[in-house]
Amino acid sequence: MHHFFHKLRVHAALLLDSAVYGSLTDCIEYESSAMPSVLILNGPNLNLLGTRQPEVYGATTLADIEKLCVDAGAALGLDVACFQSNHEGAMIDQIHAAKGTHDGIVLNAGAYTHTSIALMDAIASVELPVVEVHLSNIHARESFRHRSYIAPVAIGQICGFGAKGYALALDALADVFARK
Ligand code: DQA
Numbered sequence: 001m002h003h004f005f006h007k008l009r010v011h012a013a014l015l016l017d018s019a020v021y022g023s024l025t026d027c028i029e030y031e032s033s034a035m036p037s038v039l040i041l042n043g044p045n046l047n048l049l050g051t052r053q054p055e056v057y058g059a060t061t062l063a064d065i066e067k068l069c070v071d072a073g074a075a076l077g078l079d080v081a082c083f084q085s086n087h088e089g090a091m092i093d094q095i096h097a098a099k100g101t102h103d104g105i106v107l108n109a110g111a112y113t114h115t116s117i118a119l120m121d122a123i124a125s126v127e128l129p130v131v132e133v134h135l136s137n138i139h140a141r142e143s144f145r146h147r148s149y150i151a152p153v154a155i156g157q158i159c160g161f162g163a164k165g166y167a168l169a170l171d172a173l174a175d176v177f178a179r180k
Helices: 002-032 063-074 088-098 110-114 117-126 164-179
Strands: 037-042 079-084 104-108 130-132 156-159
Touching: 037 063, 037 088, 037 164, 063 079, 063 164, 088 117, 104 164, 130 164, 156 164
Parallel strands: 037 079, 037 104, 104 130, 130 156
Antiparallel strands: none
16 A cells, blocks of 8 residues: 555656656747747849849848848847748748748838739738838839838838838837737
């Protein structure tokens, strides 16, 4: 009988230990994966930045912008991943894949901003916070650039500040994550 109770006690203690250990490791895992992750998604022709109409878009290259984003993200405690495509479908695939992988998206959809209901639908489907960014002030340009299909499904739009707009967008997303 005594032996039976002793065994029971040891078993209970082990269970308790593993419960405490389990919750401790949960905490450790939570801490190490706690950095929110942001996808920087750039659309068509933005791979040509630096040489493309520098009078409109400046001399900054896409590589410069992506580095700026990684650095700004690190300063804000964000993990940053970057992707650029000239193809609408590839951008949609990235938005779908962002669900469960990233916590938010900074999106410069280039000219698709003004045409793509499909990108708008993709953003609405994944329910991630999206900040729309444009290097140029699209509202001060041709009237066809005034309409954005991204704006109604974005949490906000930043345009006209060149490459700095991406850092501003990351700052805005960091605030959104901090409020959660
Ligand atoms: C842009 C503005 C768009 O109108 C244009 O088609 C682009 C770049 C910008 O960053 O200013 O490709 O998104």
